[in-house]
Amino acid sequence: MIYLDNAATTKVFDCAIEAAEACMREHFYNPNATYGSGVSAKSRIERDRRTIADAVGADPSELVFTSCATESNNWVIGCARKRPNGNVVISAGEHSSVYELAIALRNRGIDVRIVPLTSSGSVDIEAFKRLTDKNTTLVSVIHVSNETGIVNPVKELVGITRKSAPNAIFHSDGVQGLLKAGEPISSLGVDLYSASAHKLGAPKGIGLLYIRRGINIQPFMYGGGQERGMRSGTQNTPFISAFAAAVGKFAELNDSVRISAIRNELAEIFTANDCEVIGCGKNSGYILSVCVPNVKAEILQNAVHDKGVVIGKGAACSGSKRGNRVLSAMGLSQKQIENCVRISLFSDTSRDDAVSAARIILDCAEAIRSGHVG
Numbered sequence: 001m002i003y004l005d006n007a008a009t010t011k012v013f014d015c016a017i018e019a020a021e022a023c024m025r026e027h028f029y030n031p032n033a034t035y036g037s038g039v040s041a042k043s044r045i046e047r048d049r050r051t052i053a054d055a056v057g058a059d060p061s062e063l064v065f066t067s068c069a070t071e072s073n074n075w076v077i078g079c080a081r082k083r084p085n086g087n088v089v090i091s092a093g094e095h096s097s098v099y100e101l102a103i104a105l106r107n108r109g110i111d112v113r114i115v116p117l118t119s120s121g122s123v124d125i126e127a128f129k130r131l132t133d134k135n136t137t138l139v140s141v142i143h144v145s146n147e148t149g150i151v152n153p154v155k156e157l158v159g160i161t162r163k164s165a166p167n168a169i170f171h172s173d174g175v176q177g178l179l180k181a182g183e184p185i186s187s188l189g190v191d192l193y194s195a196s197a198h199k200l201g202a203p204k205g206i207g208l209l210y211i212r213r214g215i216n217i218q219p220f221m222y223g224g225g226q227e228r229g230m231r232s233g234t235q236n237t238p239f240i241s242a243f244a245a246a247v248g249k250f251a252e253l254n255d256s257v258r259i260s261a262i263r264n265e266l267a268e269i270f271t272a273n274d275c276e277v278i279g280c281g282k283n284s285g286y287i288l289s290v291c292v293p294n295v296k297a298e299i300l301q302n303a304v305h306d307k308g309v310v311i312g313k314g315a316a317c318s319g320s321k322r323g324n325r326v327l328s329a330m331g332l333s334q335k336q337i338e339n340c341v342r343i344s345l346f347s348d349t350s351r352d353d354a355v356s357a358a359r360i361i362l363d364c365a366e367a368i369r370s371g372h373v374g
Ligand code: PLP
Pocket: 007, 008, 067, 068, 069, 070, 071, 073, 095, 097, 142, 144, 145, 146, 173, 175, 176, 195, 196, 197, 207, 315, 316, 317
């Protein structure tokens, strides 16, 4: 199989599997127990937290482990409260774990403002300026789009927010951006940043929320007071170890430039074959969204799967929902959206595999159009 659906999830690095296994077999103690083995399990968490913090550009005290980025995003958006004249600003490009909760809050009477996207896929900065004001309490803008790989100018948006909405807390969903967009968290100036380990070669079920020093938000879960009282619940020590191992491996591979070159080569191949690359402008280099004319993405996805190639067709977690809210917000027609596939790369993607996959995708598209498939 040539696996090109890495924005949905990545294959777990061997070192991450080994780290999790060692933790489960040998260092399985409750990290909150006060005897020696528990204390040493706790110190392993702190060692792992430091490894991750060093790699992502944060202080260890700023990272809280969560069960996934959906949890991190829900935690942040769920902190929004109904205040007289208060408002919350999000972008139309948010992942559903931000967007759906924001809509639920709007239904409960909170003024939620949605900043449109430009046709290139990034947040419309002029509209952002208009929609944020002194009554804005929370802003949430995705760092890298999980649909197109487009990188939002988060640093610039933070700068605008500090002036126009000085009371607002700025959150960014960094699931597709962490370590992939070449911007350490501290360089962005954000207050809060969500991330998920399974997009970086670690298992599903572990994520984090970066909470900049000095920022006060309410705890997510109450109980035993783990994670400095911010997120109670016995820590997932095996997956925290795996997360740290994966981050270390990812940093060591340092292959973002190679991946980006593969993405650009694929973009050229598809464009030369009458397909349209969706979203222009700065891209993380890991995601390529392509509209393949006159071929339904679902049929194409299944056809290429039968030939040993795995690709996506928009966010996996919204796969059951009709349409694509983010691509619609970029102005794509329903017909174009039906023809869009998402190809996403990771460290284990080789250039030759990616190019062969592109040929298989184009051949399958041709077969479908000529009625030989589906
Ligand atoms: N945010 C973005 C941008 C994502 O791509 C995803 C997963 O695809 C999530 C949030 C949710 O992450 P998790 O699977 O860790 O809940």
